Amino acid sequence: MVKSIGDEYTWARECLLDLKEDAIEIEHLVTDADSSAYKAALxxxxxxxxxxxxxxxxxxxxxxxHVRKGAKSDKTLLKVMPATTKLKRQKLLNNFSVDLTERCNKELALAYKFYAGDFFKVKNKISHTVDAIANCYMGNHARCRKNSFACKGFQGSWLKGRPFLQNTFKISSNNENLDLLRKQINKRLGSKVLDKTRLNMNTNFVEGFNRSLRRSLPSNVTFKKNMSGRAHAAAHSVNYGPGESILELCSALHCDIPVGSSAYKALKNIQKLTFCRKKHKQSVNYKVFEVKKGASYTNYTKNLAK
Ligand SMILES: [Zn+2]
Known part of the structure:
Protein backbone atom coordinates (compact mmCIF):
# COMPACT_ATOMS: atom_id res chain seq x y z
CA MET A 1 0.00 0.00 0.00
CA VAL A 2 1.32 3.43 -0.89
CA LYS A 3 1.36 5.73 2.11
CA SER A 4 1.00 9.45 1.83
CA ILE A 5 3.79 11.57 3.31
CA GLY A 6 1.10 13.57 5.09
CA ASP A 7 -0.26 10.52 6.90
CA GLU A 8 1.31 11.48 10.22
CA TYR A 9 -0.65 8.95 12.21
CA THR A 10 0.72 5.94 10.35
CA TRP A 11 4.26 7.28 10.23
CA ALA A 12 4.30 8.16 13.90
CA ARG A 13 2.95 4.72 14.77
CA GLU A 14 5.64 3.01 12.73
CA CYS A 15 8.40 5.17 14.28
CA LEU A 16 7.12 4.51 17.78
CA LEU A 17 6.96 0.75 17.14
CA ASP A 18 10.53 0.94 15.80
CA LEU A 19 11.63 2.63 19.01
CA LYS A 20 9.75 0.06 21.03
CA GLU A 21 11.89 -2.67 19.44
CA ASP A 22 14.91 -0.90 20.96
CA ALA A 23 13.07 -0.77 24.30
CA ILE A 24 12.50 2.99 24.09
CA GLU A 25 9.09 4.45 24.95
CA ILE A 26 8.04 8.02 24.36
CA GLU A 27 7.02 10.10 27.36
CA HIS A 28 6.96 13.60 25.85
CA LEU A 29 5.82 14.18 22.30
CA VAL A 30 6.24 17.63 20.71
CA THR A 31 3.97 18.25 17.73
CA ASP A 32 1.98 20.93 15.92
CA ALA A 33 -1.49 21.64 17.23
CA ASP A 34 -3.12 19.92 14.24
CA SER A 35 -0.90 16.84 14.18
CA SER A 36 -2.30 13.32 14.56
CA ALA A 37 1.06 11.90 15.69
CA TYR A 38 0.04 12.19 19.33
CA LYS A 39 -3.11 10.14 18.66
CA ALA A 40 -0.84 7.36 17.38
CA ALA A 41 1.22 7.46 20.58
CA LEU A 42 -1.90 7.50 22.73
CA HIS A 66 -0.03 30.37 14.61
CA VAL A 67 -0.74 33.15 17.15
CA ARG A 68 0.84 35.79 14.91
CA LYS A 69 -1.11 34.70 11.84
CA GLY A 70 -4.30 34.51 13.87
CA ALA A 71 -3.89 38.11 15.04
CA LYS A 72 -2.90 39.27 11.56
CA SER A 73 -6.08 37.94 9.97
CA ASP A 74 -8.45 38.92 12.77
CA LYS A 75 -11.09 41.19 11.23
CA THR A 76 -12.22 42.72 14.52
CA LEU A 77 -8.65 43.52 15.49
CA LEU A 78 -8.19 45.17 12.11
CA LYS A 79 -11.07 47.56 12.85
CA VAL A 80 -9.53 48.83 16.10
CA MET A 81 -6.08 49.57 14.66
CA PRO A 82 -5.36 53.29 15.09
CA ALA A 83 -4.87 54.33 11.46
CA THR A 84 -6.89 56.33 8.93
CA THR A 85 -7.17 54.03 5.89
CA LYS A 86 -7.80 50.31 5.57
CA LEU A 87 -4.42 49.75 3.94
CA LYS A 88 -2.62 51.53 6.77
CA ARG A 89 -4.65 49.61 9.34
CA GLN A 90 -3.69 46.29 7.74
CA LYS A 91 -0.02 47.32 7.70
CA LEU A 92 -0.22 48.33 11.33
CA LEU A 93 -1.97 45.07 12.23
CA ASN A 94 0.82 43.07 10.53
CA ASN A 95 3.36 44.86 12.71
CA PHE A 96 1.19 44.60 15.79
CA SER A 97 0.81 40.84 15.38
CA VAL A 98 4.61 40.44 15.30
CA ASP A 99 5.00 42.71 18.32
CA LEU A 100 2.26 41.00 20.31
CA THR A 101 3.75 37.55 19.74
CA GLU A 102 7.20 38.75 20.74
CA ARG A 103 5.77 40.43 23.81
CA CYS A 104 4.09 37.21 24.95
CA ASN A 105 7.25 35.19 24.41
CA LYS A 106 9.39 37.80 26.14
CA GLU A 107 7.09 37.96 29.18
CA LEU A 108 7.20 34.20 29.45
CA ALA A 109 10.98 33.99 29.12
CA LEU A 110 11.48 36.72 31.75
CA ALA A 111 8.98 35.07 34.09
CA TYR A 112 10.85 31.75 33.85
CA LYS A 113 14.09 33.59 34.59
CA PHE A 114 12.59 35.46 37.52
CA TYR A 115 11.12 32.33 39.14
CA ALA A 116 14.15 30.21 38.24
CA GLY A 117 12.06 27.86 36.09
CA ASP A 118 9.36 27.16 38.72
CA PHE A 119 6.44 26.44 36.38
CA PHE A 120 3.63 26.84 38.93
CA LYS A 121 4.83 30.26 40.04
CA VAL A 122 5.24 31.30 36.40
CA LYS A 123 1.75 30.11 35.50
CA ASN A 124 0.22 31.92 38.43
CA LYS A 125 1.99 35.19 37.65
CA ILE A 126 1.32 35.03 33.91
CA SER A 127 -2.43 34.78 34.56
CA HIS A 128 -2.18 38.39 35.81
CA THR A 129 0.27 39.41 33.09
CA VAL A 130 -2.33 38.76 30.37
CA ASP A 131 -4.40 41.72 31.58
CA ALA A 132 -1.31 43.86 32.05
CA ILE A 133 -0.30 43.32 28.41
CA ALA A 134 -3.81 44.06 27.10
CA ASN A 135 -3.97 47.29 29.13
CA CYS A 136 -0.42 48.19 28.12
CA TYR A 137 -1.38 48.26 24.41
CA MET A 138 -4.26 50.58 25.36
CA GLY A 139 -1.81 53.00 26.98
CA ASN A 140 -2.58 52.07 30.57
CA HIS A 141 0.59 50.94 32.35
CA ALA A 142 -0.77 50.79 35.92
CA ARG A 143 -0.74 46.98 35.93
CA CYS A 144 2.56 46.74 34.06
CA ARG A 145 4.58 47.84 37.09
CA LYS A 146 3.18 45.03 39.17
CA ASN A 147 2.44 42.24 36.73
CA SER A 148 4.62 42.71 33.67
CA PHE A 149 8.24 41.70 33.27
CA ALA A 150 8.84 43.39 29.94
CA CYS A 151 7.22 46.81 30.57
CA LYS A 152 8.29 49.12 33.34
CA GLY A 153 5.41 51.57 32.93
CA PHE A 154 6.16 55.11 31.80
CA GLN A 155 9.80 54.93 32.86
CA GLY A 156 10.54 52.18 30.39
CA SER A 157 7.53 51.31 28.32
CA TRP A 158 7.62 48.12 26.24
CA LEU A 159 7.03 50.06 23.03
CA LYS A 160 10.05 52.30 23.59
CA GLY A 161 12.57 51.37 20.90
CA ARG A 162 10.46 48.55 19.49
CA PRO A 163 11.25 48.00 15.81
CA PHE A 164 7.70 47.18 14.66
CA LEU A 165 5.50 49.76 16.36
CA GLN A 166 5.86 53.42 17.22
CA ASN A 167 6.20 54.51 20.80
CA THR A 168 2.86 56.31 20.49
CA PHE A 169 0.91 53.23 19.32
CA LYS A 170 -2.29 52.91 21.29
CA ILE A 171 -5.52 50.99 20.83
CA SER A 172 -8.48 52.95 22.19
CA SER A 173 -9.32 51.90 25.71
CA ASN A 174 -12.68 50.20 26.31
CA ASN A 175 -14.00 46.86 27.54
CA GLU A 176 -14.62 45.33 24.10
CA ASN A 177 -11.05 46.01 23.05
CA LEU A 178 -9.77 44.67 26.34
CA ASP A 179 -11.63 41.40 25.75
CA LEU A 180 -10.40 41.27 22.18
CA LEU A 181 -6.76 41.66 23.21
CA ARG A 182 -7.16 39.26 26.10
CA LYS A 183 -8.48 36.63 23.70
CA GLN A 184 -5.45 37.04 21.44
CA ILE A 185 -2.95 36.95 24.30
CA ASN A 186 -4.55 33.86 25.83
CA LYS A 187 -3.79 31.97 22.64
CA ARG A 188 -0.18 32.03 23.81
CA LEU A 189 -0.38 32.69 27.56
CA GLY A 190 -3.65 30.99 28.48
CA SER A 191 -3.37 28.38 31.21
CA LYS A 192 -3.97 25.33 28.96
CA VAL A 193 -1.47 26.53 26.40
CA LEU A 194 1.11 27.15 29.14
CA ASP A 195 0.65 23.58 30.32
CA LYS A 196 1.25 22.32 26.82
CA THR A 197 4.43 24.38 26.36
CA ARG A 198 5.74 23.79 29.88
CA LEU A 199 9.01 22.28 28.70
CA ASN A 200 9.54 25.00 26.10
CA MET A 201 10.43 22.56 23.34
CA ASN A 202 10.22 22.91 19.58
CA THR A 203 10.97 20.84 16.51
CA ASN A 204 13.47 23.24 14.92
CA PHE A 205 16.31 20.73 15.02
CA VAL A 206 14.19 18.07 13.36
CA GLU A 207 13.09 20.44 10.63
CA GLY A 208 16.64 21.71 10.13
CA PHE A 209 17.86 18.16 9.75
CA ASN A 210 15.05 17.28 7.33
CA ARG A 211 16.08 20.19 5.11
CA SER A 212 19.67 19.03 5.16
CA LEU A 213 18.65 15.44 4.42
CA ARG A 214 16.58 16.54 1.46
CA ARG A 215 19.58 18.45 0.13
CA SER A 216 21.82 15.38 0.41
CA LEU A 217 19.22 12.96 -0.90
CA PRO A 218 17.02 14.85 -3.38
CA SER A 219 13.91 12.88 -4.29
CA ASN A 220 14.60 13.07 -8.06
CA VAL A 221 17.92 11.18 -7.80
CA THR A 222 18.37 7.54 -6.74
CA PHE A 223 21.60 6.87 -4.87
CA LYS A 224 21.79 3.10 -5.13
CA LYS A 225 25.15 2.54 -3.46
CA ASN A 226 25.70 5.39 -1.04
CA MET A 227 22.23 6.33 0.18
CA SER A 228 22.91 5.57 3.84
CA GLY A 229 26.36 7.15 3.60
CA ARG A 230 24.88 10.40 2.31
CA ALA A 231 22.24 10.37 5.04
CA HIS A 232 24.91 9.93 7.70
CA ALA A 233 27.04 12.66 6.15
CA ALA A 234 24.01 15.00 6.32
CA ALA A 235 23.54 14.26 10.02
CA HIS A 236 27.25 14.81 10.64
CA SER A 237 27.18 18.11 8.77
CA VAL A 238 24.22 19.37 10.81
CA ASN A 239 25.95 18.48 14.08
CA TYR A 240 29.39 19.87 13.30
CA GLY A 241 28.67 22.56 10.71
CA PRO A 242 29.48 22.02 7.01
CA GLY A 243 33.17 23.04 7.09
CA GLU A 244 34.17 21.27 10.30
CA SER A 245 32.27 18.16 9.23
CA ILE A 246 34.42 17.67 6.09
CA LEU A 247 37.62 18.32 8.09
CA GLU A 248 36.57 15.72 10.66
CA LEU A 249 35.57 13.14 8.05
CA CYS A 250 38.89 13.53 6.20
CA SER A 251 40.81 13.23 9.44
CA ALA A 252 38.91 10.02 10.35
CA LEU A 253 39.94 8.57 6.97
CA HIS A 254 43.59 9.47 7.70
CA CYS A 255 43.82 11.96 4.87
CA ASP A 256 43.98 15.15 6.93
CA ILE A 257 43.65 18.43 5.10
CA PRO A 258 46.90 20.31 5.89
CA VAL A 259 46.36 23.25 8.23
CA GLY A 260 46.85 26.51 6.36
CA SER A 261 46.24 25.02 2.89
CA SER A 262 43.74 26.73 0.58
CA ALA A 263 41.20 23.89 1.07
CA TYR A 264 41.56 24.25 4.83
CA LYS A 265 41.01 28.01 4.65
CA ALA A 266 38.00 27.61 2.34
CA LEU A 267 36.36 25.09 4.68
CA LYS A 268 36.97 27.29 7.72
CA ASN A 269 35.45 30.15 5.77
CA ILE A 270 32.32 28.12 4.93
CA GLN A 271 31.99 27.23 8.61
CA LYS A 272 32.27 30.87 9.66
CA LEU A 273 29.78 32.08 7.06
CA THR A 274 27.19 29.47 8.08
CA PHE A 275 27.30 30.58 11.70
CA CYS A 276 27.23 34.28 10.80
CA ARG A 277 24.18 33.67 8.64
CA LYS A 278 22.49 31.74 11.43
CA LYS A 279 23.14 34.57 13.89
CA HIS A 280 21.97 37.20 11.42
CA LYS A 281 18.67 35.36 10.91
CA GLN A 282 18.02 35.55 14.63
CA SER A 283 18.73 39.29 14.82
CA VAL A 284 16.08 42.00 15.09
CA ASN A 285 17.34 43.74 11.94
CA TYR A 286 16.63 40.62 9.90
CA LYS A 287 13.13 40.28 11.29
CA VAL A 288 12.35 43.94 10.49
CA PHE A 289 13.68 43.37 6.99
CA GLU A 290 11.46 40.29 6.64
CA VAL A 291 8.38 42.28 7.71
CA LYS A 292 9.22 45.08 5.24
CA LYS A 293 9.92 42.56 2.51
CA GLY A 294 6.57 40.90 3.24
CA ALA A 295 4.81 44.27 3.02
CA SER A 296 6.43 45.25 -0.28
CA TYR A 297 5.66 41.80 -1.69
CA THR A 298 2.01 42.26 -0.79
CA ASN A 299 2.03 45.63 -2.59
CA TYR A 300 3.75 44.03 -5.55
CA THR A 301 1.12 41.30 -5.86
CA LYS A 302 -1.63 43.87 -5.41
CA ASN A 303 -0.18 45.96 -8.25
CA LEU A 304 -0.09 42.87 -10.42
CA ALA A 305 -3.74 42.17 -9.64
CA LYS A 306 -4.80 45.67 -10.70
ZN1 LIG B 1 3.06 48.82 29.88
Missing amino acids: DLHNEGINNVEPENFLDTRHLSD
Missing part, protein backbone atom coordinates in the same frame (compact mmCIF):
# COMPACT_ATOMS: atom_id res chain seq x y z
CA ASP A 43 -3.43 4.57 20.84
CA LEU A 44 -0.27 2.51 21.35
CA HIS A 45 -0.56 3.16 25.06
CA ASN A 46 -4.28 2.34 25.13
CA GLU A 47 -3.69 -0.87 23.19
CA GLY A 48 -1.23 -1.91 25.88
CA ILE A 49 1.77 -1.96 23.53
CA ASN A 50 3.50 0.90 25.35
CA ASN A 51 3.45 1.15 29.13
CA VAL A 52 4.40 4.81 29.49
CA GLU A 53 1.50 7.21 28.97
CA PRO A 54 2.61 9.87 26.48
CA GLU A 55 2.12 13.58 27.09
CA ASN A 56 1.56 15.95 24.22
CA PHE A 57 3.43 19.27 23.99
CA LEU A 58 3.02 22.03 21.45
CA ASP A 59 5.94 23.15 19.33
CA THR A 60 6.62 26.68 20.61
CA ARG A 61 7.78 28.08 17.28
CA HIS A 62 4.77 26.81 15.37
CA LEU A 63 2.53 28.03 18.15
CA SER A 64 4.01 31.54 17.95
CA ASP A 65 3.53 31.52 14.18
